[in-house]
Amino acid sequence: MIKVNFKSHNKEIYCNKGDNLLEIARNSNIFIDAPCNGSVSCGKCKVKLLKGNVDSEKTLHIKDDEWEQGYILACNTTVIEDIEIEVPSKLSSSMHGMKIEGSDKKKDKQIFDRAKNIIETHNLDFKTNIVKTYIEIEEPTLDDNLSDVDRLERHVRNNLGFNEIDFKLELLRKMPVILRENDFKVTITYVKKKNKITILNIESGNSEDKLYGVAIDIGTTSVVVCLVDLYTKEVIDKASSGNAQIKYGADVIHRIIYSTKKDGLTKLNQAVIDDTINPLLESLYVRNDINKDNVVTLVVAGNTTMSSLFLGVYTDYLRQEPFIPPFLKSPKIMGQDIGLNVNDSAYVYLAPSVASYVGGDITAGVLSAGIWASEENILFIDLGTNGEIVFGNKDYMMSCACSAGPAFEGGGISCGMRASNGAIEKVSIDKANLNPNLTIIGECEPIGICGSGIIDLICQMLLTGIIDRRGKIYRDLDNKRIRFNEHDIGEYVLAFKEDYNLENDITVNEVDIDNFIRTKGAIYSGASTLIESLGMDFSVIDKVYIAGGIGNNLNIENSILIGLLPDIEREKFAYIGNSSLVGSYLALISKDAKKKLQQIGNEMTYVELSVYPTYMDEFISACFLPHTNIEQFPTVKKLLED
Incomplete structure (x- = not known):
């Protein structure tokens, strides 16, 4: 057996020779960020080899100086002898989001x-079909020797008006003791179904107030x-x-x-x-x-x-x-x-799904957005990992899904993280010296950048002349925040490690920008294709609802300037937060809302973009800042010409 000492976690693991280092960590509940699931394509599972030797290869994701310091990709490494590993705290930027966050x-x-x-x-209807009732059952005697279940059923029939009860074995197991410990005075929780109830719980005494x-x-x-x-x-x-x-x-x-x-x-x-x-x-x-x-x-x-x-x-x-x-x-x-x-x-x-890539989170979101009852044409965009889009009104609802990827929630970005404490959520750049002004969630030291911050950053880099419309950094800029590695990949430094006592600088590079351009291109082209499938264009939209985990600080103007959202009247846009949670909550507290949710799932039409004739051409055109056809973005055209 081989010993792997994860020094950063004070944990020693025994494994077999030839085992993959990422899988060893996973099986030991040691979190190492690996968005690409070990396909050696994202470079985020970078760890430091402190002692011993491994079978690993240098990739483009590891800089020369990092390789010399012992950095390796966990997914691209197999163990061959006893080793000591350090998982950098930077890898916990995603793990940071695993911490339980409280209520607001x-x-x-x-x-x-x-x-x-x-x-x-x-x-x-603002009602559910679950009821809690305190009951006092007649105690058994030699003359009245019904079973506990029959006794309960008789009481329910005579006093609550239901002819039959149903329950699970677990309830039966605790019923005899609870009834006798409380002199047959108990509280039952049940679901009403016409003349029958299903008992979910039986409790001691009167506890009607807790449901x-x-x-x-x-x-x-x-x-x-x-x-x-x-x-x-x-x-x-x-x-x-x-x-x-x-x-x-x-x-x-x-x-x-x-x-x-x-x-x-x-x-x-x-x-x-x-x-x-x-x-x-x-x-x-x-x-x-x-x-x-x-x-x-x-x-x-x-x-x-x-x-x-x-x-x-x-x-x-x-x-x-x-x-x-x-x-x-x-x-x-x-x-x-x-x-x-x-x-x-x-x-x-x-919550019911519609298709393989339009699920219950979208039907719940549509329920909460009220599209199903609207006279107006509403474009609903969920900016999550999958990028689902719905367009319609009370007469029809069309839906599609784009392979947006996790960039809106910080995934696929070298210093990306979800919108939690320490995430850079807003960015502006001084055109004179290219220094950034950062707004950080929690007003603490930055540890990464979330989706709304990435949108701001790319927009600002375009407007200040750091990048061109392809997302490439201009090579002739002389500024300490602009640098290029040995592979000639450019990056912009958002935060120097010396300024914030970080292990590494917080940077965004050309690969990150390219990933995000593809992400925003998927959303824009998906919306464009969905509306085009009805013989319409963006001019028919009355409202645009933005949902998803990208955060309340999504800058609509910047989102339009990079070509994520259509260049239409700004007053038409609204951010509606976690619409999926609101829809779930609606279905929880209202029987009518739950029925409506099921109806939405049945009535929504799904468009498969992968086989739609014009989608791929539209996607390629949208992988530009803001778009290859600048005429679709008159606001951006004017700004870039000024």
Whole structure:
């Protein structure tokens, strides 16, 4: 056996000769950022070899001086003898997002207010079908010797008006003791279905005041869990963290590929359930002194891949032509079925998907955006890892998905990270000296840059003459922030390590810029093609709703200037935040909203861009700043000419 000492984590691991270093770390729960899932294409899994020898090769992602210092790519390294490894803290920029982040009461209230507005505007029922009732059952005697279940059923029939009860084995196991410890005075939680009820929980005495539900948004990069009081319908608390699946790849394709490996599907399922959602739930229970058995219903929204992995369903056919998803509508699920840290009998409802790459997060988003009832033409764009787009109104809704990649959430960018403390979220550049002015989330030292910051940066680099419209840095600039490596790849320094006590400078290079241009090109060309498929153009749009994890600080003007969004009237744009979470919350607190969510999933039409005749030409044209056809962006044309 060979010993691998991860000195940075104070952890020693034993493995076999020839084992891959990245897989050794993964199997030991040591996080190493690897967005490309070990295909040696992103260069983010850079670690430092302190002692021993390995079988590894230098790549373009490792500079000459780094190679001399012992830096290697974990995914491109196999162990051949005892070694000592240091995982740089820079690699934790993505891991930083794995930390559980607490609630923001102001934002929590916004979720409630937006949902309430949808319910009131469209006359939806503000009710659920889950009820909690205190009951006092007649105690058994020699003359009245019905079984506990029959006794309970008789009481329900005579006093609550339901003819039949249903329940799971776990409830039966605890019923005899709870009934007798409390003199047959208990509280039951149940779901009403015409003349029948399904009992979810039985509790000691009168505990009618405690009844909770949970809304969950499973993003490819991050997960948000929202705890809701089912009586008041208010958001009690919220918690979020990075999706632990990120260690198996930054995007759905890499994760699907990993799921086909030995135990891959199990690991991905455990990563989202055991390592992400359950710890988030537990943090909410502890903060609010709540027993998990009082959490009796959940609504979960995620893209089609995330929903499948959440259930542990094989996903590989999603990425293979003709791109068939394993399911679209939610199967019947209870908490116990998938190991969620909630009441075993809790109902779990998955927001319906539309196609392989338009999932429940989008149907939930469309529900919260109100497109289904709008007289106006609304363009809905979810700026997440997958880049889904919906266009329509109350008469029709067309949808498509673009392979945008994780750049909007910091993935695929050398110093990228999700929008959390330490992320550079806004950038402006002084044209005279090319020095940046940075706004950092949490008003702390910077550790990376998130999606909104990248948009600002590329826009500013274009307007100040640092890059051309291809995204290439001008070679004749004489400035300490502009430099080129041994491969002649240019980079711009956002933050020097000396100024912020960092291990390395925070930089954005030409490869990062090219990745982001492709990302924004996918979104713009997807929207353009979707609207063109109806014989229309951007002029027919009445409103543009921007959703997703890119953050409230998305600069619409800068997004237009780089060609991410169409150059139309600015007042038409609005950022609506995590629409997937709001839609899940709506379906949790309203039976009518849940029915509407299912209807949206059934009625939305999907356009497969990969086979649409003009899409690829439009995509190539959009991979420019802002576009090869500058006439589509009159605002940018005027700015560049001035």
